[in-house]
Amino acid sequence: MDLDDLPTPALILDRARLARNTQAMTERVKALGVGLRPHMKTAKSADVAGLAVDGNFGGITVSTLNEAEYFLGHGITDITNAVCIVPAKLDQAAALIDRGADLKLITDNAGVAKAIAAHPGPRDGAFKVLAEIDCGEHRTGVVPESADLLDIAGTLAAAAKAEFAGVLTHAGHSYACRTEDDMAAVAEEERAGAVRAAERIAGAGIPCPTVSTGSTPCVMFARDVTGVTEVRPGVYMFGDLFQAGLGTRAIDEIAISVLATVMAHGRDRNQVYIDAGGLALSKDRATAALDDDCGYGLVCDAQTAEPIPGLRVASVHQEHGQVTGDGPLPFDDLPVGSKVRVLPNHVCMTAAAYDAYNVIDSDEGGGGTEVIATWGRCNGW
Ligand SMILES: Cc1ncc(COP(=O)(O)O)c(C=O)c1O
The missing domain is CATH 3.20.20.10 (Alanine racemase)
Structure with a gap:
């Protein structure tokens, strides 16, 4: 299965980034x-x-x-x-x-x-x-x-x-x-x-x-x-946007994202709506305390996980995420039905909404967008 085939919102874990992050910490702690x-x-x-x-x-x-x-x-x-x-x-x-x-x-x-x-x-x-x-x-x-x-x-x-x-x-x-x-x-x-x-x-x-x-x-x-x-x-x-703001992990090391579908355009208000809202992303606003406020998450290309310049989830309802940007939004590149990935502010809270990780590996061929595994997680108390 490819990312494109997943029902949204879905939690995506990039195994290549995770493996680099865990390896880096193991080496750091060994050095200590x-x-x-x-x-x-x-x-x-x-x-x-x-x-x-x-x-x-x-x-x-x-x-x-x-x-x-x-x-x-x-x-x-x-x-x-x-x-x-x-x-x-x-x-x-x-x-x-x-x-x-x-x-x-x-x-x-x-x-x-x-x-x-x-x-x-x-x-x-x-x-x-x-x-x-x-x-x-x-x-x-x-x-x-x-x-x-x-x-x-x-x-x-x-x-x-x-x-x-x-x-x-x-x-x-x-x-x-x-x-x-x-x-x-x-x-x-x-x-x-x-x-x-x-x-x-x-x-x-x-x-x-x-x-x-x-x-x-x-x-x-x-x-x-x-x-x-x-x-x-x-x-x-995993890293997240708050950790990126602190400098413990870089944005391109964040291993978790939420796959979402564009579900509506508000062209007159320069808004795009995605099907990942407060429940799918969490309402954690940790980055509001940093110079670079990422709203409720940074919006990225669904295939590459590269941030789309200036685009962030500016507000959320339970199941709606409202995307805005620094300038006019690229509506034609984000038609209704297309997918994006959102990097989370505070990954502990975001991941807690999901029962499983859809695992991809960005180091694999074919763009690394194939879902190669589903890893369970335990929620609740
Ligand atoms: C008791 C305790 N130890 C360790 C950690 C891990 O810290 P971090 O999330 O910064 O990696 C936490 C995080 O809340 C904690 O509460």
Whole structure:
């Protein structure tokens, strides 16, 4: 099947670009000399994980126990669930460990640590738990100096059915940076916070084997990773327009696009309507914060994925995407029924609307527009 034959809107994954992105990150992390635990929350796909996980490094990161279950079902056992666990999910976590998962959980709460310690746990083994550190994002996590940190570590280290596994932090505030120097500074803040927390714990006599950091911007621009044992970038696999704005991936490295059909012309208003709206593209407007505001996505040639100069999705309704441009639109090149591809602002949100990737390979002959595979993904919770 060719791209032209796909019903739209459809999610397109260019395997050649994905493979280059994963290879580049593997090399970058090898050069840094730490472990790579890619975050699969963007791709949620075992086929993508196969490219992202370097055999030497092993494990992955997920953001839901549903993802953990999906990846375990596809043979990946070494999994860190990098969202604070709640007591109501401990039975589910124990069941995954009983089924063979080497599952790591995180918490930033002394009460939850006590609930984990009081839980009967998995049949064999124990819950492995990391303390989440707030290194400046102010989302979840305890600050490295907090009393709660030692309380959490001490409770877990003393529990019969739990192990204290280390510290984990995520510098999501790297996304507010606009220069490489600023991203490098946040990466250093992240490293220093995680290492400070690990040293306090070790100083209290509790082993702290894992020091886990990393967003895509921090891993790309970190200058020093002393004390860090692993990093967890995720969105680099696909890239998106926001990442392009930050400089972590180029526009022609973005591996995901949405195939859409032109469904109407508004010539008097200089508008073209496509059948990809807020649901198909997401309503994430991340690039509004950048110099180059891409609206709800950049409109590209359907065959080559080359941006059509100046064209972007300026507004969306549920199923309508309204395309405008810097000048008069090329209506004759975009007749009703023709196809375009749209590059997403924030690929994690866009991909979440689809159950599967239509995989093409732009390095293959014939223009690389043949759909060579369908790769599933796991959605929901
Ligand atoms: C805890 C955690 N670790 C790692 C990541 C991966 O960061 P990025 O999406 O920048 O690659 C995220 C992303 O939200 C995260 O929440």
